[in-house]
Each structure stands twice: as structure tokens, then as C-alpha cells.
Amino acid sequence: MLNFLNKREKCFCAFCKNPRSIYTRKHIDIVSLVLILVVGLSFGYLHSSSPGILEVVFMSTMVIFGEVLFQLRWRVSIICKYCGFDPIIYKRDPNLAASKVKVRLEERKEDADAILGPPIILPRQSMSSKKGVLISRQV
Ligand SMILES: [Zn+2]
Numbered sequence: 388m389l390n391f392l393n394k395r396e397k398c399f400c401a402f403c404k405n406p407r408s409i410y411t412r413k414h415i416d417i418v419s420l421v422l423i424l425v426v427g428l429s430f431g432y433l434h435s436s437s438p439g440i441l442e443v444v445f446m447s448t449m450v451i452f453g454e455v456l457f458q459l460r461w462r463v464s465i466i467c468k469y470c471g472f473d474p475i476i477y478k479r480d481p482n483l484a485a486s487k488v489k490v491r492l493e494e495r496k497e498d499a500d501a502i503l504g505p506p507i508i509l510p511r512q513s514m515s516s517k518k519g520v521l522i523s524r525q526v
Contacts (some may be wrong), residue, residue: 390495392393393410394410394411394412395408395409395410395411395464396408396409396410396411399479400467400469400470400472401470401472401474402467402468402470402472402488402509402510403470403507403508403509404508405467405469405505405508407468407469408464409461409464410460410461410464412457412461413457413458413461414454414457414458415450415453415457419453419457419460420450423445423446423449423450423453426446426449427442427443427445427446427449428442429481430445431445431514451510457468462475464526469493469495469505469507470488470491470495470507471486471487471488471490471491471492472484472487472488492507496515
């Protein structure tokens, strides 16, 4: 019924390349504000015949609570559930993001349910294109 509130976008993890879906809305939108206004006004008419300061406080609290919930939902959906890669942390500190992925992969090794899950395609470290130096020719 309220699918427009749960708009998701399919994408791939930047680290393990598994398909997943993330929430696209980071902040509360105008539709949610209107819904909160309707709920607040109906609460006000249930409480008394005209909306007063209590309903305004209630609607303001609901807007703040909704914004926090939208941001938490978006933030949790950004983190890959397979490998634990967090692109937000990666932008700030790549070493911290790498350590979190290592911890998640260690936990995954011991998890029996992860064996039946999709495989993680880890990026390969390629050898540098620089060839070795022949020491015998330098003498
Ligand atoms: Zn991943």
C-alpha cells in the first residue's frame, strides 16, 4: 500500500559485487510530511475540537522522529550485508573500512548459514606490471 515510502534501488556492492538493494531516500520527503500533518491533525481533533499547542508539539516530534528513522534506514541499507563493506566509512578512512570487512569475513567463516548464501567474489591483488630485475646481467 505504501510502496512509495519504501523506494529501493538495486545496485552491486563495490567490494564483493553481490547484488543488493538500498533505500534511495536519505531524508524525509513531502509525502511523509503530509502524512504526519494528517495524523497530527486527526490526533488533535480526537483530543479536542481544535488543534492546539499539544498537537504542534506532537507533529514536530513526529517529524524529528521520522527524519531520524529515514536516515537510520538509509545508513543501515548502505552497508553490504554479505561482506560488511561500508562506502561511507571507506570515503573517510579506507583502513577502518578494510578492518571492518576483515572482521565481517572472519565472522562469515564461522557462520553456517553463510555457507549456503551467495559467494563473495573478493577482489584480486594483481602483481605489478613492473618486471623483476635480472641481477646476473648487472654484474
Ligand atoms: Zn559486499
